[in-house]
Amino acid sequence: MxxxxxxxxxxxxxxxxxxxxxxxxxxxxxxxxxxxxxxxxxxxxxxxxxxxxxxxxxxxxxxxxxxxxxxxxxxxxxxxxxxxxxxxxxxxxxxxxxxxxxxxxxxxxxxxxxxxxxxxxxxxxxxxxxxxxxxxxxxxxxxxxxxxxxxxxxxxxxxxxxxxxxxxxxxxxxxxxxxxxxxxxxxxxxxxxxxxxxxxxxxxxxxxxxxxxxxxxxxxxxxxxxxxxxxxxxxxxxxxxxxxxxxxxxxxxxxxxxxxxxxxxxxxxxxxxxxxxxxxxxxxxxxxxxxxxxxxxxxxxxxxxxxxxxxxxxxxxxxxxxxxxxxxxxxxxxxxxxxxxxxxxxxxxxxxxxxxxxxxxxxxxxxxxxxxxxxxxxxxxxxxAGDAQDWEPGDFMLEDAGWLISRMISQEGVFGFAAKGGHNDEPHNHNDLGQFMLAGGGEFFLSDLGCGEYTKDYFSTARYAYDCNGSQGHSVPIINGCLQAAGSGRTASILEYASSGMESLLTVELSEAYDCEGLHSFKRFWQWHKSELPSLVLKDEFSFANQPGSLVERFVTLIQPEELGEGRLSLSRSDLALELVYNHRQLEAEVTERSYRDHFGKDQVWYTLDFHVLQTERHLELSFLFQFIRL
Structure with a gap:
């Protein structure tokens, strides 16, 4: 030749x-x-x-x-x-x-x-x-x-x-x-x-x-x-x-x-x-x-x-x-x-x-x-290069991106947690500061919808009306009716990060993501416990100039939730489940089935888990526990 x-x-x-x-x-x-x-x-x-x-x-x-x-x-x-x-x-x-x-x-x-x-x-x-x-x-x-x-x-x-x-x-x-x-x-x-x-x-x-x-x-x-x-x-x-x-x-x-x-x-x-x-x-x-x-x-x-x-x-x-x-x-x-x-x-x-x-x-x-x-x-x-059996476990703090990724392996399997800061003017941007996801056994329990169908509107001024792009389609709160805004000035500040073999901690300040009058501070804190069946504690702290009219904590999943009683929901896949525990005296849960068009033009069902604050105050602390369990 x-x-x-x-x-x-x-x-x-x-x-x-x-x-x-x-x-x-x-x-x-x-x-x-x-x-x-x-x-x-x-x-x-x-x-x-x-x-x-x-x-x-x-x-x-x-x-x-x-x-x-x-x-x-x-x-x-x-x-x-x-x-x-x-x-x-x-x-x-x-x-x-x-x-x-x-x-x-x-x-x-x-x-x-x-x-x-x-x-x-x-x-x-x-x-x-x-x-x-x-x-x-x-x-x-x-x-x-x-x-x-x-x-x-x-x-x-x-x-x-x-x-x-x-x-x-x-x-x-x-x-x-x-x-x-x-x-x-x-x-x-x-x-x-x-x-x-x-x-x-x-x-x-x-x-x-x-x-x-x-x-x-x-x-x-x-x-x-x-x-x-x-x-x-x-x-x-x-x-x-x-x-x-x-x-x-x-x-x-x-x-x-x-x-x-x-x-x-x-x-x-x-x-x-x-x-x-x-x-x-x-x-x-x-x-x-x-x-x-x-x-x-x-x-x-x-x-x-x-x-x-x-x-x-x-x-x-x-x-x-x-x-x-x-x-x-x-x-x-x-x-x-x-x-x-x-x-x-x-x-x-x-x-x-x-x-x-x-x-x-x-x-x-x-x-x-x-x-x-x-x-x-x-x-x-x-x-x-040679073959590998699997990826090694590890915590990865990508400081410039503002991402924390943790992959852990136990006798119960492989589990993953990821959370992000960054800013809302990234390539292929989503308004998603404070977004996080949880995976177990290769499946997602708390999800990111990822990319939708690419159309003319998808890359236009209508971009954030698409649920997969706007903050309404992410596991972040709706504060006094406000969604997150787009722009390079909408940034997250990393306040604390720590990692060990037993847990990973990340705290971010997210108030700049919202164009919400009177919002002084919104701190989100994740504590990832790497036990055999791991768990995640999420704490949100809000400070306002005046009492807000409403506050909704939202989480995103592709799994239809099941109520287990007061203050508990379950997301199940096969023999593994993620239990969500919350204060039912402080929060009222609402589950809504929704749909979006995925990248390949197919309609996909997803769910919002909304937790409405029953009594808003100028200073609020909300806490959630996400625990993996075997069925």
């Missing part, structure tokens, strides 16, 4: 075009990048396979038990879609977002086309002798190349031509095609080779240099990492030779700048405020780019030497609360899996980054967006 540079008969851009772009690109000079580019060797299969031997690697994947589940999943998808017609990306589907604010109709068809591309690419690499698989792959590439745009409708701005727009998925698509160009080598017909090369240049590389700046270039969240990382990766794979070095240098300089902004979105604690799913996404594409940059520069350009990158790499192992239950503040899902390739790669880089249990490996079919880059590396990087 030939490597990338062997089939190109002319450079992607002529000298005059490169000079024009260089003059137009407004980026800071970074001499070390220019010097490193001058010493770079061409991209090749050795970036991906040991000794560049693709045949040996795919033979091992076919025969090794380590990959058996992956193969079964890929082949299952192949059987499902083989012989079917790819869905059309019609104008009617595309216009649904503008007309109704709905994203799912177009995105389902769009991502199904990516699933076809990925699946037949894997099958063709695994079984190169099968012409049917390769034909299906070439058709899938042709379909992708024929799309009017690689962007999603939700990311099209009327102020910018579609042809100049670069969003997450356009960038990912270009990176995918650039990578397939290298991996397929001379198995890719000249027409498709030329077409995908020119499209990546026209839709990503040229606009990135000529048509910016793009808003995401300075984003302190996943967009900068995914968009810039994908463009930088595509450039590293496509651009070679003396006449393209200036263009490659400019792209890498701009990518370097965007990656710096991405890292600015993290504190020194390495916490991803967007949650584990967006850590996999944004940090994943950061790593994929950093890996290719490190390899092509022969180690000269090394993002992995940065202290903050090392801290971010350890975030995943802190998020799991038992089983696949994960801390899901913000727009995150309550249950997660690991990208085994990404995880093993960073475990091979840092001793502090633990290799995850294989049982948490993401199924190939799990990613509804069908992203090629992580799917490929789940195979390529599988053996870079």
């Amino acid at each position: 030939k490597e990338s540079g062997e089939k190109i008969t002319k450079p992607l851009m002529e000298d005059a075009e490169i000079t024009e772009i260089s003059e137009a690109a407004e980026t800071a000079e970074i001499p070390e990048i220019a010097e490193a580019v001058g010493r770079m060797s061409p991209a090749g299969l050795h970036f991906y396979y040991p000794e560049g031997d693709a045949s040996r690697f795919w033979r091992k994947v076919r025969s090794s038990r380590e990959y058996a589940a992956d193969l079964a999943e890929i082949r299952s998808e192949g059987e499902r879609i083989r012989g079917t017609t790819p869905p059309n990306l019609t104008y009617s589907l595309f216009s649904q977002f503008a007309k109704k604010g709905s994203r799912l109709e177009y995105e389902r068809a769009y991502f199904e086309r990516r699933r076809r591309l990925n699946t037949f690419a894997f099958l063709s690499l695994l079984e190169p002798e099968c012409e049917d698989y390769h034909t299906e792959l070439l058709d899938a590439i042709w379909e992708i190349c024929s799309e009017l745009t690689w962007c999603l409708p939700a990311h099209i701005n009327p102020q910018r031509p579609v042809s100049e727009t670069i969003d997450l998925f356009a960038a990912e698509t270009g990176f995918t095609l650039a990578e397939l160009r290298l991996l397929l080598g001379d198995r890719l017909p000249e027409l498709l080779w030329t077409q995908l090369t020119e499209l990546v240049c026209d839709r990503l590389l040229r606009p990135f240099l000529e048509k910016g700046p793009y808003e995401w270039e300075e984003a302190e969240h996943n967009w900068s990492a995914v968009c810039a990382g994908s463009i930088g990766s595509a450039a590293l794979l496509l651009l070679d030779g003396n006449r393209e070095r200036e263009m490659l240098t400019r792209i890498l300089e701009k990518t370097q700048r965007s990656m710096t902004y991405y890292l600015k979105g993290f504190g020194d604690d390495g916490a991803c405020l967007e949650g584990l799913g967006y850590w996999n996404y944004g940090f994943g594409y950061f790593v994929y780019y950093a890996d290719l940059l490190h390899k092509r520069s022969r180690g000269e350009l090394n993002w992995f030497s940065q202290k903050k990158v090392k801290a971010i790499a350890s975030f995943q192992q802190k998020c799991f609360l038992g089983g696949n239950a994960v801390v899901n503040f913000s727009d995150a899902l309550p249950h997660g899996s690991v990208h085994i390739g990404l995880s093993r790669y960073i475990a091979s880089k840092y001793e502090s980054a633990l290799s995850p249990p294989t049982r948490l490996r993401a199924d190939y079919r799990e990613d509804h967006c069908s992203r090629w880059a992580p799917a490929l590396r789940n195979l390529l990087w599988r053996e870079l």
Whole structure:
């Protein structure tokens, strides 16, 4: 199989075009990048396979038990879609977002086309002798190349031509095609080779240099990492030779700048405020780019030497609360899996980054967006680090984020507790200061609803009317009729934190979260007791200038509560329950069944446990006990 540079008969851009772009690109000079580019060797299969031997690697994947589940999943998808017609990306589907604010109709068809591309690419690499698989792959590439745009409708701005727009998925698509160009080598017909090369240049590389700046270039969240990382990766794979070095240098300089902004979105604690799913996404594409940059520069350009990158790499192992239950503040899902390739790669880089249990490996079919880059590396990087039986117990105080996460293990099982401070202007923000969750046996008893269905309104001024985003959908009080307000000035202050083998304590001041006249102070205190069957004591202290008209303590669960008598409620799952004990002389309980649309557009039932203060006072102290018990 030939490597990338062997089939190109002319450079992607002529000298005059490169000079024009260089003059137009407004980026800071970074001499070390220019010097490193001058010493770079061409991209090749050795970036991906040991000794560049693709045949040996795919033979091992076919025969090794380590990959058996992956193969079964890929082949299952192949059987499902083989012989079917790819869905059309019609104008009617595309216009649904503008007309109704709905994203799912177009995105389902769009991502199904990516699933076809990925699946037949894997099958063709695994079984190169099968012409049917390769034909299906070439058709899938042709379909992708024929799309009017690689962007999603939700990311099209009327102020910018579609042809100049670069969003997450356009960038990912270009990176995918650039990578397939290298991996397929001379198995890719000249027409498709030329077409995908020119499209990546026209839709990503040229606009990135000529048509910016793009808003995401300075984003302190996943967009900068995914968009810039994908463009930088595509450039590293496509651009070679003396006449393209200036263009490659400019792209890498701009990518370097965007990656710096991405890292600015993290504190020194390495916490991803967007949650584990967006850590996999944004940090994943950061790593994929950093890996290719490190390899092509022969180690000269090394993002992995940065202290903050090392801290971010350890975030995943802190998020799991038992089983696949994960801390899901913000727009995150309550249950997660690991990208085994990404995880093993960073475990091979840092001793502090633990290799995850294989049982948490993401199924190939799990990613509804069908992203090629992580799917490929789940195979390529599988053996870079060993397996682990389970995550270790521990308390993790992420001070910059204001999160406390505790995972404990006893003879009764694995239990988890998490609480948050922070502020109400975070990426994918929820108004949720003081929110907390409890998990046992891999299931949630007190929950965070996480992310809802992404629509136009979901990211508009109506955002906090959605229960999963507003404080009404979180385990925080409603004070004198007031919900929490949004904004960077709505902050929580950590007053106390302590941890030992027996308990963890956290106290925060939350009055700044509420635009509530007369509220002087609201302190929330958690005491997590790590007994065989753990318990949590919650104490809230309120101070007002005048007697408030009302005060409601709210807790959120997906379990229908059962009354056990005065002052006691129970939340049961199988043989484990969480009992809630409260002062029934001070509080009146009210249980309400509600529903919301989850991230996949399905209606989900949830419950609010509201405790109305019977007699409000200027100074109030309320206390609750949450105790795990065996049934």
